[in-house]
Every structure is written in C-alpha cells, then in structure tokens.
Amino acid sequence: MNGFVLAGGRSTRMGRDKALLPYAGRPLIAHAVDLLKMAGVEPHIVGARPDLAAYAPVIEDLHPGCGPLGGIEAALAASSSELNLFLPVDLPLLPAAFLRYLLQRAEISGADATMPTWGGGPEPLCAIYCRDLLAGIRESLASGNYKVMHAVENAVRPSEVDLFSVEAVAATRDDWPLDPPLRRWFQNLNTPAELALVS
Ligand SMILES: Nc1nc2c(ncn2[C@@H]2O[C@H](COP(=O)(O)OP(=O)(O)OP(=O)(O)O)[C@@H](O)[C@H]2O)c(=O)[nH]1
Known part of the structure; x- marks a missing residue:
C-alpha cells in the first residue's frame, strides 16, 4: 500500500516552512515519513x-495552488x-498504532474512503482513499x-464513506x-503558539 505526506503547503500561519520545522530534534517531514514506514506503507x-x-x-501537484486536494489528486x-x-x-503526535488500525479498518470494510473524526470534526487529510x-x-x-471534504463526498456515495469517531x-x-x-x-501545528504547546 502507498502512503503520502501532504507537504506542499505555504505554512503562512507558522511563518516558516513546516516540513523542515524541527520537532524533537528532527524535521516534521522526517517524523511523518517514519510514521508511514511504521504503519507499513510505502512513503511518498x-x-x-x-x-x-x-x-x-516526491510527487508534484498536477494542479498547483489548489491546496491539499491538489496533492491528493496527484x-x-x-x-x-x-x-x-x-x-x-x-501531526507529529499521531501514533503509528492508530494508522495501523486505520489501514486494517479500510481493508476489512472495503469502503472507498475511511476517515476518522476527532473532537466531532472529520480529519480528511489523515484518511485512506481508494x-x-x-x-x-x-x-x-x-x-x-x-x-x-466536499470533494470526497462528491466522489463517493455516502454509504461508501466509513466515518468513525477516534474517541469511540x-x-x-x-x-x-x-x-x-x-x-x-x-493537534496539528499551524502556528508558533501551537508548536510551543507541544515543544
Ligand atoms: N501537495 C500539497 N499539499 C498541500 C497544499 N496545501 C497544503 N498542503 C498540505 O496540507 C496540509 C494542511 O495544510 P495547512 O496546514 O492547512 O496549510 P498550509 O498551506 O501548510 O499552511 P497555511 O499557509 O498556514 O494555511 C499540510 O501538510 C500542507 O503541507 C498543496 O497545495 N499541495
């Protein structure tokens, strides 16, 4: 199975490139790639x-400037x-055990989209897509x-989305x-204040 780290953002709220931002001594991109490897998928x-x-x-967006959806398309x-x-x-605090659960869940259900909700909201950038x-x-x-979220809902019938609560x-x-x-x-790190909270 393939895994993809979306890393084409502009990091405007952080004020510096998030992919290379040091967290626990290593850049965030290294944490994300390792997380995919620990989950047993081929990282990109x-x-x-x-x-x-x-x-x-590295895979470049086919339609740059469209945000994460452009990355998912590519x-x-x-x-x-x-x-x-x-x-x-x-998302450096996400455990690999959760990703392994997500993969297992997608393989068993056969859903076209497998997506967690956390704090009541969907997490469409941490998901599995067919x-x-x-x-x-x-x-x-x-x-x-x-x-x-709109694009996923447009792409699949609701019955083919497995939306589940992480807390449950x-x-x-x-x-x-x-x-x-x-x-x-x-807890994603969008701002220097959010980074300070986890450092
Ligand atoms: N491939 C790709 N990834 C993107 C793009 N825009 C955002 N991302 C990634 O999607 C994830 C969530 O992005 P955000 O943090 O909301 O956006 P950001 O552009 O990085 O940051 P802000 O400029 O502060 O909104 C991050 O991992 C980004 O690197 C894009 O146009 N292409």
Missing part, C-alpha cells in the same frame, strides 16, 4: 518539494495501490471547489498508547 511526499527528496520520493493519479493512506506533515476517487476529485477541482474506538481498545494522550493525537 506530495508537493513541489524537490528539496525533500532525501526523505522519500497522489491518486500516480499511485499503483488500490488503497492510499494520507497524512499532513504537521484510487477510484480520482475522477470525482478531478470534477471538484475542475469546478473550483477545493474543499477536501479508543474507548474499546487497550492496545493504543496512552502517551501522548488521545486529546493531542490530532
């Missing part, structure tokens, strides 16, 4: 980032896998709608790590 980086090629093969277009795991570059979503995603891009699943599992605590797993 998506975005106009030839400077990150030492970490994993990844699905290049992928040889039926199922594809996506991760943003700025390659067949490409056509629907391209329709959204062509119509100028770059919202990932966590309550049933005793093999998920307690450190970092669940409330921090999806």
Whole structure:
C-alpha cells in the first residue's frame, strides 16, 4: 500500500516552512515519513518539494495552488495501490498504532474512503482513499471547489464513506498508547503558539 505526506503547503500561519520545522530534534517531514514506514506503507511526499527528496520520493501537484486536494489528486493519479493512506506533515503526535488500525479498518470494510473524526470534526487529510476517487476529485477541482471534504463526498456515495469517531474506538481498545494522550493525537501545528504547546 502507498502512503503520502501532504507537504506542499505555504505554512503562512507558522511563518516558516513546516516540513523542515524541527520537532524533537528532527524535521516534521522526517517524523511523518517514519510514521508511514511504521504503519507499513510505502512513503511518498506530495508537493513541489524537490528539496525533500532525501526523505522519500516526491510527487508534484498536477494542479498547483489548489491546496491539499491538489496533492491528493496527484497522489491518486500516480499511485499503483488500490488503497492510499494520507497524512499532513504537521501531526507529529499521531501514533503509528492508530494508522495501523486505520489501514486494517479500510481493508476489512472495503469502503472507498475511511476517515476518522476527532473532537466531532472529520480529519480528511489523515484518511485512506481508494484510487477510484480520482475522477470525482478531478470534477471538484475542475469546478473550483477545493474543499477536501466536499470533494470526497462528491466522489463517493455516502454509504461508501466509513466515518468513525477516534474517541469511540479508543474507548474499546487497550492496545493504543496512552502517551501522548488521545486529546493531542490530532493537534496539528499551524502556528508558533501551537508548536510551543507541544515543544
Ligand atoms: N501537495 C500539497 N499539499 C498541500 C497544499 N496545501 C497544503 N498542503 C498540505 O496540507 C496540509 C494542511 O495544510 P495547512 O496546514 O492547512 O496549510 P498550509 O498551506 O501548510 O499552511 P497555511 O499557509 O498556514 O494555511 C499540510 O501538510 C500542507 O503541507 C498543496 O497545495 N499541495
């Protein structure tokens, strides 16, 4: 299975490139690529980032400037896998055990999209998408709608989206790590203040 770190963002809120931002002594991109490897998927980086090629093969967006949806399009277009795991570059506290669960869940359910919700909201950049979503995603891009959630809903029938609550699943599992605590797993680092909170 292929895994993709979305790394083509502009990091305007952080004020410096998030992919190369040091966290626990290593750049965020290194954490994200290692997370994919620990989950057992083949890592790739998506975005106009030839400077990150030492970490994993880089795939450039086919339609730059469309945000993460442009990265998802390029990844699905290049992928040889039926199922594809996506991760943003700025979630260093997410445990590999959760990604392994996500993969297992997608393989068992056969859903076209497998997506966690956390704190009541969907996490469409930390999700598994079937390659067949490409056509629907391209329709959204062509119509100028770059919202990932909208594009996924457009690309699949609701019955084919497996949207599940991380908190509800966590309550049933005793093999998920307690450190970092669940409330921090999806804490993405958008601003210097958010970075300071986890440093
Ligand atoms: N491939 C690709 N990835 C993107 C693009 N825009 C954002 N991303 C990635 O998507 C994830 C979430 O992006 P955000 O943090 O919301 O956006 P950002 O542009 O990095 O940061 P801001 O400029 O502060 O909004 C990050 O991992 C980004 O690197 C894009 O145009 N192409």
